[in-house]
Amino acid sequence: xxxxxxxxxxxxxxxxxxxxxxFMKRHSRxxxxxxxxxxxxxxxxxxxxxxxxxxxxxxxxxTPLDILLLGLLIGLLLAFHLELL
Numbered sequence: 001x002x003x004x005x006x007x008x009x010x011x012x013x014x015x016x017x018x019x020x021x022x023f024m025k026r027h028s029r030x031x032x033x034x035x036x037x038x039x040x041x042x043x044x045x046x047x048x049x050x051x052x053x054x055x056x057x058x059x060x061x062x063t064p065l066d067i068l069l070l071g072l073l074i075g076l077l078l079a080f081h082l083e084l085l
Contacts (some may be wrong), residue, residue, distance in 0.1 A: 008085045047080060051073045054069055055070060
């Protein structure tokens with residue numbers, strides 16, 4: 001199957017070839033209300049020290065709740081790093 005044929009199929013389905021870029025343009029943090037944007041900036045600044053603290057706590061006193069919380073914090077840190085939030 002040629003590239004042009006695949007692009008025609010994608011266009012016939014009503015999808016964009018670079019759907020992820022369109023999503024990021026529509027949901028940019030700079031298009032949010034100012035108070036939401038400010039909360040995101042504060043959370044982004046606080047998440048790295050929280051991850052480090054939780055990592056140390058999990059290494060010293062591992063419990064299932066600590067491991068789950070560490071996983072959620074790392075996921076949130078990655079979401080901010082990849083600019084998904």
